[in-house]
Amino acid sequence: MRQCLVGKEKEAMLDNNRECQAALEVLLVSPLYDCRCKRGMKKELQCLQNYWTIHMGLTEDGDMDDSSPYEPVAPSRHHDAFRLASISSGMLTVAPKGFQCVDAEKNCNPCLDAAKACNLNNSCKRQRSAYIATCSKEDTNKGEVCSQKRCHKALRQFLDRVPPEFSHRLLFCPCQSEGCAERRRQTIVPECSYKDKEKPNCLEHRRVCRQDSLCRSRLADYMVNCAVTPQTVSTCPNQDNHQACLASYARLIGTEMTPNYVDSSFSNWTVSRGAAVRAAATRKRNAPTSSGNSRITHA
Known part of the structure; x- marks a missing residue:
């Protein structure tokens, strides 16, 4: 076959x-x-x-099969999933309870707290240091700022090997300041993992992704677990299982569809590339796309 x-x-x-x-x-x-x-x-x-x-x-x-090649994820209503999922709706600009700074007089920076928590965990610290070093290393053979292929592999290893309680807090920390939002944007070393010399359109990203079994699978899983319906068009998708959507989004990182925040805005943030292609694919099926305080743009 x-x-x-x-x-x-x-x-x-x-x-x-x-x-x-x-x-x-x-x-x-x-x-x-x-x-x-x-x-x-x-x-x-x-x-x-x-x-x-x-x-x-x-x-x-x-063409892309609508079904995910992965086993279905059982619904989870864990309170941490709700806290982390709040960022995906674009509705949250105040850090929720559980992310508040201990000292009320200091500016709250949940992303800095997430980095500190990661450094206190041996596995998270080791894997995070590994991908940062890989993604920051110049590729002298090609004369490029880095090897994006190696960077993507290191990011996938980090997300596969580090528990979500640490990795997801780094990716989805809610911010109330530009400094916090910029730290969040820099989490995946976007200069290497996210930026391209040339900016192909969304359908080109999708075409390249579909030629790779891993990328194609993770995109299909994301589309299933983060599907937008008329009822969730302005809120978090997949109300019954936020954690499945968050995990599917995170697993796109390190593939052709690597998504990221495009700037340091904390109140009206924009995510592009992976989310943009999902929106393009959704429109192709004549289904509604998401809206709200967050903005989805084309790469």
């Missing part, structure tokens, strides 16, 4: 080649058809490649 999906003539192979049609028919009735992958599993990439081998043969023109 993999041989049938290689090259520019894959559509013709699926339509006209009897061996390809027979292979697809066998897969449709096999346990592999309904299989899903575990997030962070040892052979995650191999599992995802198997999933798309089957499902790319079932979608018209190899």
